[in-house]
Amino acid sequence: MAQLFVCRGGDEMPRWREAFAEARLVGPGQARAQAGTGDRVWVMSDLEAWPRLVATLSQRGAILCVLSHAPNSLEAFQALGAGARGYAHALSPPELLRQVETVVTHQGIWVWPELLARVVGGAFRTLGGEAMLQEETLACLTERERAVALAVAEGLSNKAVARRLAITERTVKAHLGAVFRKLGVRDRMQLILKLSRQEQNAL
Amino acid sequence: MAQLFVCRGGDEMPRWREAFAEARLVGPGQARAQAGTGDRVWVMSDLEAWPRLVATLSQRGAILCVLSHAPNSLEAFQALGAGARGYAHALSPPELLRQVETVVTHQGIWVWPELLARVVGGAFRTLGGEAMLQEETLACLTERERAVALAVAEGLSNKAVARRLAITERTVKAHLGAVFRKLGVRDRMQLILKLSRQEQNAL
DNA sequence: ATCGGTATTGGACCGATGGACAGGGTGACA
């Protein structure tokens, strides 16, 4: 689980040393040669072809963070799109770098706070139109049917659904029958699969 | 620094208790009254007007995570747009919930991995985490038990599984019983949920 | 006022499911 800072040879980076005593400063070539699964790799965005390097190491299982001297939303998207999990200012204080590391090693995403709002907003615009499949499938259900379907999708039994909705188990069966008919599924198992794999199908 | 789970009154959520012993289950009204700066608040997306609640508490300084039983991109960005820092499946295992908490308390963003993959364009991989999760659940099964479990995860009935594996339905039941016991699930529905989540993560 | 959709509940039926018994057969290992 090495800690690598990828930058041009001439850079001196005391903050990184201060943040991670065991870190090593390497060039792009060394990074390609050394980085492997689980390694934390910090890449400067002023390197030539940094997105390519990020993508390569990311697919190899390394955890990538991109550091920029002039953070902007376009670059942030490039970084995340290439597989980076973090995007921060290159001059971030050591405490912040350690915080970023904590986040990314726990499967989180860390984005330069000033950019976060714009990043989220931009992604929302790009995805807003295409991710409505679930909307479609649940829209044809009545309020009660939808409630029953979602409860069943949690793995609850008919009896448990009845308790939650304060109705009879018999009524649950009635609604569930309507759900099966409308969604074209045979039983609750296929319903669970349908609802829990919406995103997969939407691809 | 309270830990609040906002859900409907009737919900029983042993996973949350398991993840955070000190957590409290509250209704939307209590959440509005109690949540303050630094509190971790987990909001179910099947509550009415959850985005409004998230926005309110987020602006008040609370750390918001949205949990959904049927995660999708649109809802994810609604959550992030409203100020949530985390978006995960409501049935996420306790370890995952704790991981999410670690990330969000360090100013990170945690998004349901397969949604994240769509956001950043597919280059994203969760090699470490997903591989370990797969290990945990399927490694403890024997070859035959795994085959039965995966067939059931497709929605096949015991009889269909028996035909596919060229064994008796009774044998399928026997293996399935062992699978339930080893994975700690009550019935095939919960097994489907457990396994279908992993298949999605394996994307 | 009648018609259609929705929500609710009842009874009955039957297949599917899961657990609790109880075995037999195999190969690995001490």
Added chain:
DNA sequence: TGTCACCCTGTCCATCGGTCCAATACCGAT
């Protein structure tokens, strides 16, 4: 040789799940 884990099978039984037959009530539309 005995033990152990795995794989396969059987019977019995309580429960669950899904569909058939109904019925009552509310509400909006025609």
